[in-house]
Amino acid sequence: MTEKDSSQSNKVGYGIVWGSMFGVLVGSVTGDVGLWIAIGVALGICFGAAYSTSSKEESDVKDEPKDV
Helix, strand or coil, rough: CCCCHHHHHHHHHHHHHHHHHHHHHHHHHHHHHHHHHHHHHHHHHHHHHHHHHHHHHHHHHHHCCCCC
16 A cells, blocks of 8 residues: 555544544434434545545646646
8 A cells, every 4th residue: 555545544434433433423413313323434544535536636736737
């Protein structure tokens, strides 16, 4: 695994953590923690994957040589 790959998987991991924290917060307010943890983790995976993909595309653009 390259450094770039581990950086992308870290972003998905951070998304899972933030999503589960969001789920616990909303779940404790609404009284249905189990449902909201599942929703938060699912959203965290989606946002983490989207963010890591957008970061990859930006770094690929930076690596391309400029035509003058």
